[in-house]
Amino acid sequence: MTDMERLAICPGSFDPITKGHEDIIRRAGTLFDRVIVVVSSNPDKRPIFSLDERVGLIRDVCGDMPNMEVDKFSGLLIDYVRAHKAVAIVKGLRAVSDFDYEFQMALTNKKLYPYAETVFLTPNSDNMYLSSSMVRQIARFGGDVGSFVPAAILDTVTERLRAQYAAVGTTSE
Ligand code: PNS
Numbered sequence: 477m478t479d480m481e482r483l484a485i486c487p488g489s490f491d492p493i494t495k496g497h498e499d500i501i502r503r504a505g506t507l508f509d510r511v512i513v514v515v516s517s518n519p520d521k522r523p524i525f526s527l528d529e530r531v532g533l534i535r536d537v538c539g540d541m542p543n544m545e546v547d548k549f550s551g552l553l554i555d556y557v558r559a560h561k562a563v564a565i566v567k568g569l570r571a572v573s574d575f576d577y578e579f580q581m582a583l584t585n586k587k588l589y590p591y592a593e594t595v596f597l598t599p600n601s602d603n604m605y606l607s608s609s610m611v612r613q614i615a616r617f618g619g620d621v622g623s624f625v626p627a628a629i630l631d632t633v634t635e636r637l638r639a640q641y642a643a644v645g646t647t648s649e
Pocket of ligand 1: 487488489490516517518519521551552553554580581582584585
């Protein structure tokens with residue numbers, strides 16, 4: 477990266493990437509010179525898709541963006557941000573329910589490394605209540621996730637989720 481280049485990191489679990497994520501990533505690509513989408517481990521979540529699967533799905537969806545790369549990372553996000561000299565962490569902020577958690581992460585990251593700003597983008601109104609966990613739940617019970625998952629990965633995601641839940645069962649909870 478050159479000194480002049482403004483790099484943003486778009487971190488998330490992306491389990492799987494939704495139309496809402498895609499919208500945020502594409503808009504980050506218009507605001508910054510370069511964007512790295514980083515598939516990170518959220519210690520509070522048990523993912524369905526492996527890190528490599530999630531990376532592959534994001535490439536399938538956003539691979540046409542000339543200034544976008546995808547990476548995976550298992551450590552502290554801010555260490556990644558520092559190592560890459562990124563100037564911003566870009567996240568979508570959907571509803572009030574996101575606020576406490578996102579605010580806490582933004583302030584903590586700022587304390588750990590004050591040279592990067594967390595930038596929150598408002599999703600477009602269609603994606604306001606969209607989340608990966610809703611996608612997983614709808615697919616789990618055989619629903620159609622076509623409104624929520626980018627067309628490029630719809631079949632892959634639907635088949636993968638149905639297979640996953642067929643293997644573990646849908647009623648045992
Ligand atoms: O899509 P998510 O689950 O809301 O993304 C959360 C994520 C993965 C960005 C967050 O959990 C994270 O940054 N994980 C890496 C570990 C870390 O840095 N934790 C401290 C955050 S202050």
